[in-house]
Amino acid sequence: xxxxxxxxxxxxxxxxFMLLNSAAILVYMERKVAAFVQxxxxxxxxxxxxxxxxxxxxxxxxxxxxLRPKSADAFLFYLAPIISAAAAFSAFAVVPxxxxxxxxxxxxxxxxxxxxxxxxxxxxxxLAVADVxxxxxxxxxxxxxxxxxxxxxxxxxxxxxxxxxALRASAQMISYEISYGLSFAAVIMLAGSLSLGTIVDAQAxxxxxxxxxxxxxxxxxxxLIFLTAGVAETxxxxxxxxxxxxxxxxxYHTEYSSMSFAMFFLAEYVNMVTVSAVATxxxxxxxxxxxxxxxxxxxxxxxLKVLALLFFYIWMRWTLPRYRYDQLMEFGWKxxxxxxxLNLLVSAxxxxxxxxx
Amino acid sequence: MDALLFWILAAGAVxxxxxxxxxxxxxxxxxLLIVSFVALAxxxxxxxxxxxxxxxxxxxxxxxxxLFLFVVMxxxxxxxxxxxxxAARLLGGAAPRRxxxxxxxxLALELFWAIGRMTVLNMPGGDxxxxxxxxxxxxxxxxxxxxxEATSVLILVAMVGAVILARKEPR
Numbered sequence: 001x002x003x004x005x006x007x008x009x010x011x012x013x014x015x016x017f018m019l020l021n022s023a024a025i026l027v028y029m030e031r032k033v034a035a036f037v038q039x040x041x042x043x044x045x046x047x048x049x050x051x052x053x054x055x056x057x058x059x060x061x062x063x064x065x066x067l068r069p070k071s072a073d074a075f076l077f078y079l080a081p082i083i084s085a086a087a088a089f090s091a092f093a094v095v096p097x098x099x100x101x102x103x104x105x106x107x108x109x110x111x112x113x114x115x116x117x118x119x120x121x122x123x124x125x126x127l128a129v130a131d132v133x134x135x136x137x138x139x140x141x142x143x144x145x146x147x148x149x150x151x152x153x154x155x156x157x158x159x160x161x162x163x164x165x166a167l168r169a170s171a172q173m174i175s176y177e178i179s180y181g182l183s184f185a186a187v188i189m190l191a192g193s194l195s196l197g198t199i200v201d202a203q204a205x206x207x208x209x210x211x212x213x214x215x216x217x218x219x220x221x222x223x224l225i226f227l228t229a230g231v232a233e234t235x236x237x238x239x240x241x242x243x244x245x246x247x248x249x250x251x252y253h254t255e256y257s258s259m260s261f262a263m264f265f266l267a268e269y270v271n272m273v274t275v276s277a278v279a280t281x282x283x284x285x286x287x288x289x290x291x292x293x294x295x296x297x298x299x300x301x302x303x304l305k306v307l308a309l310l311f312f313y314i315w316m317r318w319t320l321p322r323y324r325y326d327q328l329m330e331f332g333w334k335x336x337x338x339x340x341x342l343n344l345l346v347s348a349x350x351x352x353x354x355x356x357x
Numbered sequence: 358m359d360a361l362l363f364w365i366l367a368a369g370a371v372x373x374x375x376x377x378x379x380x381x382x383x384x385x386x387x388x389l390l391i392v393s394f395v396a397l398a399x400x401x402x403x404x405x406x407x408x409x410x411x412x413x414x415x416x417x418x419x420x421x422x423x424l425f426l427f428v429v430m431x432x433x434x435x436x437x438x439x440x441x442x443x444a445a446r447l448l449g450g451a452a453p454r455r456x457x458x459x460x461x462x463x464l465a466l467e468l469f470w471a472i473g474r475m476t477v478l479n480m481p482g483g484d485x486x487x488x489x490x491x492x493x494x495x496x497x498x499x500x501x502x503x504x505x506e507a508t509s510v511l512i513l514v515a516m517v518g519a520v521i522l523a524r525k526e527p528r
Contacts, residue, residue: 073384076384076388132407133407134407134408134411134490137408137411137412137415138407138411140411140415140419141411141414141415141418141419144414144415144418144419144420144423145414145418145419147419147423148391148423148426151423151426151427151430152388154430155384155426155430163430166430167427167430167431170423170426170427171427174420174423174424177419194490
């Protein structure tokens with residue numbers, strides 16, 4: 001087979017593997033940060049510094065009994081977690097995590113050229129599963145499909161808490177999706193493209209030689225709106241109404257146990273990674289850092305930025321209290337949406353003046 | 358490959374659409390309609406218009422069908438009941454059913470007749486280049502700007518109408 005295709009397949013497999021692992025890493029990170037915020041130790045018994053805790057959690061979840069309420073709709077009950085997890089994973093497919101590379105620098109540094117005679121590929125390949133020319137909209141549409149996982153879970157469980165959680169989830173996600181879309185529409189106008197790869201490359205270079213040309217500096221309001229709407233989209237605290245423990249037991253996944261529950265859990269963390277990765281690509285320059293790294297190593301910047309955003313998400317969850325549900329809706333429609341529209345209009349005006357179409 | 362994908366997606370869309378009307382459970386109907394929309398989006402991709410496909414998913418499956426699901430969930434109709442009573446006899450009795458069957462048979466015949474007389478038009482070129490978002494934008498906001506704006510006014514009017522109809526009179 002063509003080495004180009006093999007390399008692309010390896011990249012795809014690697015992306016999937018890292019995405020799976022990111023959930024485990026995030027669980028550990030979340031528990032440690034939570035412990036730090038609450039002045040506890042957090043997990044420290046399983047493995048050195050509690051590093052094997054996520055593994056133990058997974059084994060525990062697999063061992064548990066798979067329960068289904070008697071009155072639940074069996075087919076939809078088992079379909080719902082699959083939709084959730086599948087949507088979460090497939091949304092990441094169009095997110096590029098590094099500049100196109102032919103791996104020649106990597107081969108030299110790891111002595112692959114001496115050991116196996118691998119001198120790099122003929123043509124550079126995309127460091128993404130697929131760089132589609134309407135990538136951003138694909139992410140948007142798949143996120144929209146993710147709502148069905150939650151709604152179906154809530155409805156098919158045939159339990160009042162699940163149903164209420166699902167209703168809240170769908171209302172919340174539809175409301176915040178609009179601000180979410182409008183905030184990145186401004187970036188699309190500045191970059192003049194819907195492909196995430198092109199948008200990242202539009203942010204290459206520096207102003208005055210040291211300030212990186214990231215869109216966060218031109219679009220600070222857009223970035224804030226994107227982050228806020230992103231928290232609401234991923235159902236994280238302070239907007240975690242679909243699973244508010246004090247009111248709804250566990251919301252839409254009350255009736256789920258064992259691996260079906262694990263699927264929802266996985267989906268939540270993978271969604272967080274996707275939102276952070278998209279925010280990095282759109283506003284934080286993707287793989288372009290404050291100073292350039294050798295060719296084929298830009299993904300280190302990408303990883304660092306995504307980790308920083310994820311830390312921010314976790315930090316926020318354990319610092320801020322939950323809003324009230326009506327406050328959430330009011331904030332979404334009366335403050336966030338007008339701000340997003342205003343941001344879009346101003347950006348359109350500026351883009352028109354600068355680019356002159 | 359393309360032909361195979363076309364047949365899979367087309368069969369999926371048609372089967373799902375037929376099943377939508379064959380279901381007694383409204384929840385299942387809504388879900389099958391979503392399957393049909395997604396298959397249709399796949400067909401748009403095959404036609405070289407990923408933009409239309411993505412917009413189809415965002416608007417129909419992402420927004421409109423969620424609202425449908427919302428309504429079905431809130432009403433919580435488990436299954437469609439077979440109607441009983443006088444009104445039901447008028448609509449669901451033997452005579453109206455036979456009449457309906459005759460009408461649908463006529464429709465099916467008409468369809469066969471029309472499809473049989475169809476001539477296949479030549480599509481411009483085998484490899485259609487993917488439609489650019491920019492082209493769609495120019496068409497929509499420059500060439501057909503009036504129709505676009507008129508539609509938006511129409512939708513706004515419909516929205517205001519819905520709000521007025523749903524509003525409770527203040528006492």
